Amino acid sequence: MRVISYNLRKHKASGELEALAGGYEIDALCLQECDTEDLPETIGALHLADATRGNRLGLAIYYRKDRFTAYETKTFALKKSMHDRVLAPAHERLIGTRVVDNETDHDLVIASFHAAPLTASNSLRRNQIHAAHAELLSMGGGLMTLMVGDFNYPFFTKYLTEQMKDAGYELSLSDRRTYTRYKVFKGHFDFATSQGLMIENVETLPRGASDHLPILISAEYGQNAPGMPGGTVPA
Numbered sequence: 001m002r003v004i005s006y007n008l009r010k011h012k013a014s015g016e017l018e019a020l021a022g023g024y025e026i027d028a029l030c031l032q033e034c035d036t037e038d039l040p041e042t043i044g045a046l047h048l049a050d051a052t053r054g055n056r057l058g059l060a061i062y063y064r065k066d067r068f069t070a071y072e073t074k075t076f077a078l079k080k081s082m083h084d085r086v087l088a089p090a091h092e093r094l095i096g097t098r099v100v101d102n103e104t105d106h107d108l109v110i111a112s113f114h115a116a117p118l119t120a121s122n123s124l125r126r127n128q129i130h131a132a133h134a135e136l137l138s139m140g141g142g143l144m145t146l147m148v149g150d151f152n153y154p155f156f157t158k159y160l161t162e163q164m165k166d167a168g169y170e171l172s173l174s175d176r177r178t179y180t181r182y183k184v185f186k187g188h189f190d191f192a193t194s195q196g197l198m199i200e201n202v203e204t205l206p207r208g209a210s211d212h213l214p215i216l217i218s219a220e221y222g223q224n225a226p227g228m229p230g231g232t233v234p235a
Helices: 014-024 082-086 122-137 158-165
Strands: 002-007 030-034 046-051 057-064 068-076 095-101 107-114 144-150 170-172 190-193 197-206 216-222
Touching: 002 014, 002 107, 002 144, 002 190, 014 030, 014 082, 030 144, 046 095, 046 170, 057 068, 057 095, 057 107, 057 144, 057 190, 068 082, 068 122, 082 216, 095 190, 107 122, 122 158, 122 216, 144 158, 144 216, 158 170, 190 216
Parallel strands: 002 030, 107 144
Antiparallel strands: 002 216, 030 057, 046 057, 068 095, 095 107, 144 190, 170 190, 197 216
16 A cells, blocks of 8 residues: 655645656545645546545545545544644644555555644644544544654654554654755654554655655555455444
């Protein structure tokens, strides 16, 4: 399974999506800071599962229909930072889509996440990450989960990795830094957390019009991953 995550920088990098979808033969595309009113229904072979509605610059998920059948998409509001409350309210910081793999009958959740900006504390972002995982569990306990996006967490990632491990999730950074626009704030802003999957690689892709670099996650189902016989989905 190949998934790209990309923060479009207020939709400025939206013109690159067709090339990314086709050039890397991806199965899903997770977006942050996209103009949800200006999203096409399809990008190459990818179909729009859904997008957030609470904030114009929000989140979206696309998936390959010949690979997956989508059963449910939900958006979630997470604990707000002061930035959200005063400057630019972001009501929904998480969107998740539950899909079944048409090839293998595996049942999983793919999610796009955007944490509070650097004006907030790391503790608030950790709260948002844990809350996001809890919200995704509401889409089906025990399902494999891949949550990708802009975590805004370039410092002290070792501590975050330990926290994720204690909670049963793996945190995967990319091979290169994903944000280098400012001299002070450089690092891995964009990464992935997963459960029930084996992350083979997270590659930082070439820079485009955004201040973030897109990342490409390559994953396989874990040995103990739940497969759903006949493609059926439990209630």
